[in-house]
Amino acid sequence: MRSFDVQVSGAGIVGKSLALSLAAIGLEVALRGKSAAGGDDVRAYALSPTSIALLGRLKVWDTIVADARTAVHDIVVRGDADGAVLEFSAWQQRVAELAVITDAQALESELDAALRFATRVTRVGDDVAATLVAHCEGRAAATLRPLGEATTFARSDTGQRAIAARVVASLPHRHVARQWFRSPDVLALLPFDRPERARSYALVWSLPRERAEALLAADAVAFERELVAAADGEVGALALASERGAWPLVVGGADAWSGPGWVLVGDAAHVVHPLAGQGLNLGLADVAALSAVLAARESWRGVGDERLLRRYERQRAAPTWAMRQMTEGLLRLFADPSAPVRELRNNGMALVNRVPPLKRWLTARALDS
Numbered sequence: 001m002r003s004f005d006v007q008v009s010g011a012g013i014v015g016k017s018l019a020l021s022l023a024a025i026g027l028e029v030a031l032r033g034k035s036a037a038g039g040d041d042v043r044a045y046a047l048s049p050t051s052i053a054l055l056g057r058l059k060v061w062d063t064i065v066a067d068a069r070t071a072v073h074d075i076v077v078r079g080d081a082d083g084a085v086l087e088f089s090a091w092q093q094r095v096a097e098l099a100v101i102t103d104a105q106a107l108e109s110e111l112d113a114a115l116r117f118a119t120r121v122t123r124v125g126d127d128v129a130a131t132l133v134a135h136c137e138g139r140a141a142a143t144l145r146p147l148g149e150a151t152t153f154a155r156s157d158t159g160q161r162a163i164a165a166r167v168v169a170s171l172p173h174r175h176v177a178r179q180w181f182r183s184p185d186v187l188a189l190l191p192f193d194r195p196e197r198a199r200s201y202a203l204v205w206s207l208p209r210e211r212a213e214a215l216l217a218a219d220a221v222a223f224e225r226e227l228v229a230a231a232d233g234e235v236g237a238l239a240l241a242s243e244r245g246a247w248p249l250v251v252g253g254a255d256a257w258s259g260p261g262w263v264l265v266g267d268a269a270h271v272v273h274p275l276a277g278q279g280l281n282l283g284l285a286d287v288a289a290l291s292a293v294l295a296a297r298e299s300w301r302g303v304g305d306e307r308l309l310r311r312y313e314r315q316r317a318a319p320t321w322a323m324r325q326m327t328e329g330l331l332r333l334f335a336d337p338s339a340p341v342r343e344l345r346n347n348g349m350a351l352v353n354r355v356p357p358l359k360r361w362l363t364a365r366a367l368d369s
Ligand SMILES: Cc1cc2nc3c(=O)[nH]c(=O)nc-3n(C[C@H](O)[C@H](O)[C@H](O)COP(=O)(O)OP(=O)(O)OC[C@H]3O[C@@H](n4cnc5c(N)ncnc54)[C@H](O)[C@@H]3O)c2cc1C
Pocket: 009, 010, 011, 012, 013, 014, 015, 032, 033, 034, 035, 036, 043, 044, 045, 046, 047, 136, 137, 138, 139, 140, 141, 162, 163, 164, 204, 247, 265, 266, 267, 268, 274, 276, 277, 278, 279, 280, 281, 282, 283
């Protein structure tokens, strides 16, 4: 039976990127799992410059068609009081863009295309013999029996669901990503060029479960009416341009990310709330870190060496912890409807907006993840 250096289990965006990245450093990789390309995922991801750099190195970025990736030049975040607004701009940050909104399906397809040319990656349907198993099964990893003995996943249900869809606005997006943080929902309209150039948005709307279910059951006209009201009419009229997809929102992470011959990567290790659009960015940063650690290993160390894998785990612990604290903290802060907390968060937003160095620092953290 053929033996591989690494079996990557789970062919989501993180698993496919990891397979390509490990093959590029000369490892023989088996990739197990079906691709979601050609499916019905209506999401678009806000990818950070760091993630884009990795995808560029894997040669899957430049080939994504132009209307499947739209640059974000400004981000406007509103709270739930007049004057509570936070504005970030690429110009102030001295960068070309703050993020690029990328079609999930287009990215999946480009990764599949690159994998077809990766001679060191073999797609397999079952477990194979390998020195290292990299678990990239997303949040499903938490339910894998062999892993259950090695690591514990602390998961908490936020009681929310996220609705995603594509919408077309009557006003141009001007490359501005808009978010509304308030109790009890968080709404994001991310500028996009599909299906209509300069007027489309990728919608991500996180809501309490019952409210989300009511909105999913509503007909298109009623849904659009509620959405325009939630967006304060800021982008004009909005028309649904896709089916509505929904995701239950759990957050959490594994208490150990590695052991002898196994490692967790991406959502298999940590699941963050999509309010900051950082889950995949964290996963791609894991890919870059694990690849660098394996590439730099001592000649006598195997890729499944526990000490080696701990180096990766240590590198990723602090940024992941910080992102979890930030997203879960914001979630708690904005879930509280009481007047004093409401005043505190809105005043806080207005204050941060008036302190350019603090804003620049916050933006740099997000660009880096
Ligand atoms: C509504 C929403 C919007 C989001 N927006 C953003 C954003 O703007 N920016 C951002 O950075 N992140 C965003 N995220 C987070 C992002 O979707 C995830 O962090 C990312 O998809 C994780 O990728 P992954 O490959 O680790 O896991 P997954 O995408 O879950 O992929 C796991 C893969 O493993 C497969 N699998 C499962 N079990 C097994 C098994 N036993 N054997 C083999 N294969 C298996 C699955 O079928 C799947 O293909 C968003 C999330 C949601 C819900």
